[in-house]
Amino acid sequence: MTYTIQLVGILLLVVTFCGNPTDAVDRRIVNGTTAADKKYPYQVSLRNVNNLHFCSGSILNTRWILTSTVCLTFATNFTIVAGSNNLNGSGDTYQAASYLFHPLYNSRPFEYDALLVNTTTPIVYSTRIQPVVLTPLFPIVGAVAVISGWGTNDIASQITFNELRDLNTTVLSQTTCQSRFGGIFNVTSSVICTFVAKGGSCYFDYGAPITVCNIQFGIVRNPFCGVFPDLHTPISNVYSWIISII
Ligand SMILES: *[C@@H]1O[C@H](CO)[C@@H](O)[C@H](O)[C@H]1NC(C)=O
Ligand SMILES: *[C@@H]1O[C@H](CO)[C@@H](O)[C@H](O)[C@H]1NC(C)=O
Ligand SMILES: *[C@@H]1O[C@H](CO)[C@@H](O)[C@H](O)[C@H]1NC(C)=O
Numbered sequence: 001m002t003y004t005i006q007l008v009g010i011l012l013l014v015v016t017f018c019g020n021p022t023d024a025v026d027r028r029i030v031n032g033t034t035a036a037d038k039k040y041p042y043q044v045s046l047r048n049v050n051n052l053h054f055c056s057g058s059i060l061n062t063r064w065i066l067t068s069t070v071c072l073t074f075a076t077n078f079t080i081v082a083g084s085n086n087l088n089g090s091g092d093t094y095q096a097a098s099y100l101f102h103p104l105y106n107s108r109p110f111e112y113d114a115l116l117v118n119t120t121t122p123i124v125y126s127t128r129i130q131p132v133v134l135t136p137l138f139p140i141v142g143a144v145a146v147i148s149g150w151g152t153n154d155i156a157s158q159i160t161f162n163e164l165r166d167l168n169t170t171v172l173s174q175t176t177c178q179s180r181f182g183g184i185f186n187v188t189s190s191v192i193c194t195f196v197a198k199g200g201s202c203y204f205d206y207g208a209p210i211t212v213c214n215i216q217f218g219i220v221r222n223p224f225c226g227v228f229p230d231l232h233t234p235i236s237n238v239y240s241w242i243i244s245i246i
């Protein structure tokens with residue numbers, strides 16, 4: 001069996017086919033839109049032993065999924081459900097076999113927050129279940145990026161959505177991102193920030209893919225529920241490690 005990972009080198013070109021940043025207003029994973037069936041066939045739900053969703057991930061190939069290391073704070077024994085937009089739906093369930101941190105995670109968690117999880121049995125593809133395309137490139141500032149997840153719609157809420165939701169958000173420059181945080185967080189080149197007024201990823205969106213035209217360039221690492229920009233691990237920081245493992 002061969003595992004391949006697709007790489008798209010011309011993200012900028014692709015962006016022009018995917019819409020205009022000015023369209024991305026007042027939408028959120030909360031109050032965002034309900035995702036169309038099969039729109040994000042690479043998106044998976046991580047479930048604890050009680051089958052409760054706690055994080056998202058993305059399918060890399062038939063053995064591996066990608067998520068955030070933060071997810072291990074919620075559960076270490078978990079299953080991966082693929083192929084259903086509904087948390088209560090009939091997806092395919094795979095048991096997580098083991099997981100791998102990036103070797104530099106412990107020393108620099110904000111730069112290398114990526115977790116690879118393999119499944120005990122191979123993931124079977126279908127029209128609802130497909131691998132994602134990863135890119136080690138940064139999207140251009142102002143690009144419309146899509147977050148998809150089952151996370152809460154409010155910073156005060158702990159309730160997940162049954163249906164997968166998606167949200168158009170906008171890639172910020174480091175400078176703009178820093179100005180939105182003020183002094184409470186130092187934005188470095190090791191994070192990608194996205195923001196849309198009153199929108200964003202929230203609790204239980206950790207590990208979700210953030211994409212441009214279905215090409216994943218980041219992993220949701222610090223959702224701020226629309227209060228501050230969301231912070232994501234750039235795939236570029238972890239790309240060569242991922243390729244060396246999967
Ligand atoms: C994002 O914007 C594009 C372009 O306007 C639009 O086609 C798409 O439906 C929007 N997606 C979401 C999740 O709102
Ligand atoms: C993980 O959870 C499953 C289901 O509850 C259980 O059968 C299994 O023994 C657990 N595995 C570990 C390593 O705890
Ligand atoms: C799942 O939940 C929705 C409500 O969000 C409900 O309409 C639907 O009947 C449920 N499906 C199953 C299989 O329980």
Ligand SMILES: *[C@@H]1O[C@H](CO)[C@@H](O)[C@H](O)[C@H]1NC(C)=O
Pocket residue numbers: 063097098118119120121
């Ligand atoms: C999961 O990955 C680990 C680390 O590469 C490996 O030791 C293990 O055999 C894998 N498990 C399965 C079921 O593929």
Ligand SMILES: *[C@@H]1O[C@H](CO)[C@@H](O)[C@H](O)[C@H]1NC(C)=O
Pocket residue numbers: 030031153154155198
């Ligand atoms: C989501 O929209 C509803 C009404 O559509 C509103 O009451 C609620 O405050 C909104 N949530 C947030 C977090 O703004």
Ligand SMILES: *[C@@H]1O[C@H](CO)[C@@H](O)[C@H](O)[C@H]1NC(C)=O
Pocket residue numbers: 183184185186
């Ligand atoms: C940000 O960096 C400055 C300068 O290095 C430092 O003084 C400050 O404590 C840092 N702030 C945070 C929140 O880490």
